Amino acid sequence: MTVRVRFAPSPTGYLHVGATRAALFNYLYARQKGGKFLLRIEDTDLARSTDESTRSILEGLGWIGLQPDEEVVFQSNNADKHRAAAKKLLDEGKAYRDFTPKAVPSDANVKDTIKDRARAGQGTRNMRDNAYRNISNEDSDSRAAAGEPFAIRLKVPETGKTSFEDGVFGFQERDYSETEDLVLLRSDGHPLYNLAVVCDDIEMEITDVIRGQDHLTNTHKQILIYEALGVTPPNFAHLPLILAPGGKKLSKRIHGEIVSLTTYRDAGFLAAAFRNFLALMGWSAGEEKEIYSLDELVEKFSLDGVHRSSAIFNYEPNNPKRWTDDKLIWMNAEYIRTMPLTNLLPFVKEELRSAKLWREEYQPEGRALSEAATSTADLRPDDRPAAVAIDLPEYGSYDWFVRVVDLIRHRFFTLKDFSLQGRAYFSEDYDFDPVAVEKNLKKFPDLQTWLPELAGRFESEFASTPYTEENIETVVKAFSEEKGTRLGVIMNGARTLLTGVAVGPSMLSVFEIIGLERTLMRLKSQLAWN
RNA sequence: GUCCGGUUCGUCUAGGGGUUAGGACACCGCCCUUUCACGGCGGCAACACGGGUUCAAAUCCCGUACCGGAUACCA
Numbered sequence: 001m002t003v004r005v006r007f008a009p010s011p012t013g014y015l016h017v018g019a020t021r022a023a024l025f026n027y028l029y030a031r032q033k034g035g036k037f038l039l040r041i042e043d044t045d046l047a048r049s050t051d052e053s054t055r056s057i058l059e060g061l062g063w064i065g066l067q068p069d070e071e072v073v074f075q076s077n078n079a080d081k082h083r084a085a086a087k088k089l090l091d092e093g094k095a096y097r098d099f100t101p102k103a104v105p106s107d108a109n110v111k112d113t114i115k116d117r118a119r120a121g122q123g124t125r126n127m128r129d130n131a132y133r134n135i136s137n138e139d140s141d142s143r144a145a146a147g148e149p150f151a152i153r154l155k156v157p158e159t160g161k162t163s164f165e166d167g168v169f170g171f172q173e174r175d176y177s178e179t180e181d182l183v184l185l186r187s188d189g190h191p192l193y194n195l196a197v198v199c200d201d202i203e204m205e206i207t208d209v210i211r212g213q214d215h216l217t218n219t220h221k222q223i224l225i226y227e228a229l230g231v232t233p234p235n236f237a238h239l240p241l242i243l244a245p246g247g248k249k250l251s252k253r254i255h256g257e258i259v260s261l262t263t264y265r266d267a268g269f270l271a272a273a274f275r276n277f278l279a280l281m282g283w284s285a286g287e288e289k290e291i292y293s294l295d296e297l298v299e300k301f302s303l304d305g306v307h308r309s310s311a312i313f314n315y316e317p318n319n320p321k322r323w324t325d326d327k328l329i330w331m332n333a334e335y336i337r338t339m340p341l342t343n344l345l346p347f348v349k350e351e352l353r354s355a356k357l358w359r360e361e362y363q364p365e366g367r368a369l370s371e372a373a374t375s376t377a378d379l380r381p382d383d384r385p386a387a388v389a390i391d392l393p394e395y396g397s398y399d400w401f402v403r404v405v406d407l408i409r410h411r412f413f414t415l416k417d418f419s420l421q422g423r424a425y426f427s428e429d430y431d432f433d434p435v436a437v438e439k440n441l442k443k444f445p446d447l448q449t450w451l452p453e454l455a456g457r458f459e460s461e462f463a464s465t466p467y468t469e470e471n472i473e474t475v476v477k478a479f480s481e482e483k484g485t486r487l488g489v490i491m492n493g494a495r496t497l498l499t500g501v502a503v504g505p506s507m508l509s510v511f512e513i514i515g516l517e518r519t520l521m522r523l524k525s526q527l528a529w530n
Numbered sequence: 531g532u533c534c535g536g537u538u539c540g541u542c543u544a545g546g547g548g549u550u551a552g553g554a555c556a557c558c559g560c561c562c563u564u565u566c567a568c569g570g571c572g573g574c575a576a577c578a579c580g581g582g583u584u585c586a587a588a589u590c591c592c593g594u595a596c597c598g599g600a601u602a603c604c605a
Contacts, residue, residue, distance in 0.1 A: 009605090010605045012605075042605060048604075048605080100603095103602090110602070110604070114601060114604095115600095117601085117602085118532075119532085120531080125531095152603095153603090169534090174533070174534075178532075178533055178601095182602095183602080184603095185603080186603040190603080193605050212599090213534090213599065215605095216599075217534075240535090240536080241599070243598075247598070248598080249598075277542090280554095282542095284542090284543060286543095286545085287553095288543095288553045290554060290555095308535070308536065309598095310535095310598065311542065311543090313541095314542090314556095325541080326541080326556055327541070327542060327556080329555090330554085330555055331555085337568075409568095411567050413567080439565085440565075488564035488565065491564035491565070492564060492565045495566095496565095503566040504566070505568085506564085
């Protein structure tokens, strides 16, 4: 039997980080087994479901690269089938009509209300004490015919237990006395979650249900429904939860946008890096390797490697440097600086484009960015004979763009950095980091005249000499000695003027890549001093 | 309350009877260097607690504590 798994989010908001991981694990499992990964939108709660949310889920899955293999199933489209199933169970005496008037929950804190009510039961509540459980068929039928509203509840047997072998948690068992006669159909005729899930999973021929640990008790209820329906249940595997730093379940409501996948896409994370990080939340291949391509994940993934303990997703709301999990930030940076340049360029292009910094010259007609890879090795400053200037790409050209990206990516964390930290490489209109100005310029007031003077020196020196790292170094060194100051003072002052920031690649490379013309302009500029 | 689950460095984790308890992130130090968030080297830092089984327990068993999840005419 070929494996069929599904990711079944409810469309009540953006795609959640925890849900995304569940989707990922389902996907990996399916791919590894040569099976299908399906998507079902659980929109039976009409009041809370929105199309907007459905779009956002689809978009998020698309971004992270988890496309469903078959058409998306909308649970609400199957409501008639769910009702038919409930009717069948009713007819067979496996379910009964409950005429108890619907209790309207105070919607403020439903969770708390439920909890309080459960606690009030003192754990000794008889789950079978429903007055309508054993009502006669005639009585039930006539009341229904008279138009009295009713819910349909599953008639859970008096004694026995549900059990299953969980793919992660092992053998699970629960006494019937712990499970109440769950409602299958609301009094307004709407099917409820557990019934809908079971019906749809049967219909979709799902073989393995992989979902969060918060569904463990649902699984017992669902097995009861499978049994009543006379269908063999699928395999189940529950995933440990992802917790917030406080130790609570990561939730949209209390943790906000930090749990939304779109937050990471918008913040300049690479889908591959995010996916890689997520895979490591609650799963390990049992080796020290941490960087995995999607193919490698598919190959290595196993439910045996999934943990039973929950993981904490770290973040500090008020710390810009650690606004999200620091390992995630590291991993994104790791991808940016080590992935094949070929693969990175299109992302940089998109980032520059959205920041209005992209220029078509960076990608001439007929040249795909991916072609760049073969030429970059030659463009690496280290590999190039220092005295040879001829291979310095023209400012603003395609080769220049490729080389700049390769040069500046090493200290970047997100794609956003290319347009923020790296802005000065692509535009004349860039800001000066006040900290850098203070530390590298104002601390040495002489620089205000020295740097324009250095520009003059460059102008004359490089009128006939090639503007290369080696030659630049000679000139700057001579200049700093002449001024009786450390080389670093000149270099860092120039860095601040040329790039607006205090960090970056070797300053000699920066001079060279910025080009003589712009170097002169920026060294002479008084903008940063004001 | 009851049921279920969990507990190895701050975090993600490896290890499942004999290990100097390993790696990664973060942090700290040193080196490289014109600065730096790159790179190199090093450091700090963990088996929740109590019993038991055993020659030997982080590892197996029991209990305690703590944490989490579930509990609905939500999903």
